[in-house]
Structure formats: structure tokens, C-alpha cells
Amino acid sequence: MEISNNFIEKNSVIDNFLALIASTFDAHSVLLFMPESENSPAKLISYFSMSEKSILRDAQIAQGKGLVGWILKNKEPLLYQIPEDNRANLGYYFDETEDAVHSFMGTFVAGNGALCLDSKKCNFFSGNQQKLLDLYGKILPQLFAIVERSSQAAMVEHYFQLLEQLADLKKNYNGWSPYLRKLLQLLSVSLGFEYVAFTSLSEKKDHYYIDGEYPTITSKKEFSFSGGLVGWVYKNEEIIQNDGKDSVHNLPLYAKNDDLPVFPATVCIPVRVERNIAAVLCLASSNPKEFNSDFKIITRVISEDLAQFLEIVALRYRVQKYKNK
Numbered sequence: 001m002e003i004s005n006n007f008i009e010k011n012s013v014i015d016n017f018l019a020l021i022a023s024t025f026d027a028h029s030v031l032l033f034m035p036e037s038e039n040s041p042a043k044l045i046s047y048f049s050m051s052e053k054s055i056l057r058d059a060q061i062a063q064g065k066g067l068v069g070w071i072l073k074n075k076e077p078l079l080y081q082i083p084e085d086n087r088a089n090l091g092y093y094f095d096e097t098e099d100a101v102h103s104f105m106g107t108f109v110a111g112n113g114a115l116c117l118d119s120k121k122c123n124f125f126s127g128n129q130q131k132l133l134d135l136y137g138k139i140l141p142q143l144f145a146i147v148e149r150s151s152q153a154a155m156v157e158h159y160f161q162l163l164e165q166l167a168d169l170k171k172n173y174n175g176w177s178p179y180l181r182k183l184l185q186l187l188s189v190s191l192g193f194e195y196v197a198f199t200s201l202s203e204k205k206d207h208y209y210i211d212g213e214y215p216t217i218t219s220k221k222e223f224s225f226s227g228g229l230v231g232w233v234y235k236n237e238e239i240i241q242n243d244g245k246d247s248v249h250n251l252p253l254y255a256k257n258d259d260l261p262v263f264p265a266t267v268c269i270p271v272r273v274e275r276n277i278a279a280v281l282c283l284a285s286s287n288p289k290e291f292n293s294d295f296k297i298i299t300r301v302i303s304e305d306l307a308q309f310l311e312i313v314a315l316r317y318r319v320q321k322y323k324n325k
Helices: 005-009 012-025 066-074 096-100 127-148 150-171 176-191 229-236 293-324
Strands: 029-035 042-049 078-081 103-109 113-119 195-201 208-214 240-242 265-273 276-285
Touching (some): 012 029, 012 127, 113 127, 150 176, 176 208, 176 276, 265 293
């Protein structure tokens, strides 16, 4: 992909996107490299860094050169823990900051680019975080196109604001129940769905229960896998996106007698933890919806982010349980 001058002038959207990634992963630096032409080295076009004065702003990296160059050459993601006695070989710091970096993670961006993160902490990034970064990397080419067509920039900014609010929610986490309550309300308002719910699989994996909903309108909280859209997602482990334009497919969310109206437009997204479905996020509206590519991307990012956060919450719970023993 060739990066035009028009793109550079409108680069604030990309800058905000990288700042969001930095906040999500608590990274020291986040950098985006893209070539100016098909065969040219990848140039640093945008970045966010806690060591901003140490960034080599005109950095250009050829295929195979250092960790970033490895991604460019192999067109694959890279997760690398840097030994304390080794230099990182990053190529985008001009001073001793590079010596302090001990964790690196990056992913390939279509168009022969690379999206990279680093941290001064050892063993900081994980395989699950790599999956989420890969998803962000896949968003970028579409974001480039949207930036070029500035008429869509307002919607992109709206989605960025939502992701920033989700990151703030996690930073201010003070318990699962209040977090979930705020999360569902935020998704309802930001995405325009009048009902949002989060359901969790039971420990025996033979039924599921409603962990939280906004607004709270159901009396029954536990359901089997039969008779509703959510149960179908648990059984088949596939997403449901019904835009509500075909009334033939209007089915209840949970069961025939779930105390809820039948919503024409429904989205049921499986949330996987360690590759197994652990929860389903539900969005429902009484009015038909338009599910464009941007909406599908944002809901996927949200589900991946939720999965990552669920693992963190579960780990905290296990650690606390061990301490209490």
C-alpha cells in the first residue's frame, strides 16, 4: 500500500488509534511502519511512546532488519522476550532507551507494514494479547481507506471513543459486577441497542446463566441450550448477526418463555477463553439494524478484548483464593 501525503495530513485518527492500543496493552511504545511504495523500506508513519523524545522519527526499516524487519520479511506476527543481556535491535530509538526494552510484540499489516509494541518489563506480553494485536493489525488497512474518505471519519472517531471508554473501565476495575453493569450500559448507548446482556457458561457446561443485563428486565436467570438464540451459539460456537429485516428469523434470545419481547435485530457473540466458549455477549433491538464492516470489526474487537479481560479476572480470583487458603 502506498501512503499518500493526504493520508499523512489526516493522520490524527491513526495517532489516536495507536494511543488506544498503548492504553489497552499498557505498552511503553506503539509504532506503525508502512512503505511509501511497494518495494521501499517500511517508514515510521505514526507512533505513541512514553519515551517520545527518544523515538527516531524518520526511522526506515528494510525487510529482515531486526525484529521489525523480521515481521516485514516473514509477514507473520512476532512475540519476543528479550534477554536482559541482549540488545533488542529495534531500530526506532536513537539513544539508550532501546537497552531498557525487554519485551516486544508485533504483527504484520497488509501492504507490507508492521504494527509493533514494546515494554521495559520482562515477559510482559502474552499469546492471548498477540491474538488481540493481530486483530488490531487487520483493522488498519480498512482504517487507512476510511481516513482517505474523510466523510466516514466521524464514525471511526465514535468507535475509538468507545474503545477508549472500555480501556478506562478496565483501568478503574473494582469488581466484576459493577464493571459489567457499566460495560453493558456503555455498549447499549454507544452501539444503539436497547437491550444488552452478558451470559456465562455454567461450571458443568450443561446450561448458562445471565451474568448481567441492561436494562434488567428478565426474571429467570438460568437457561438450557434449547429454545433460543443464545443457546444455539453455545452449542454451535458461532456468531449470530440478524439485522431484523427478515421477520421469518425472529427467534427468542433465551427461550420461548423468557419474559422478553422477540427482538428483530440481534447479535450474539461467543467469547472464548483458552479457545473454549465461556460466555456470549448479546445485543438486541426492536428496530432493524445495518451491520456494515465497521460494526462487525468493532464487535469482534470488543469480544476479543472481553475474552482477554476475563482471563485476567479469573487469574485474580485464583490468586486471591490461594492467598485466603
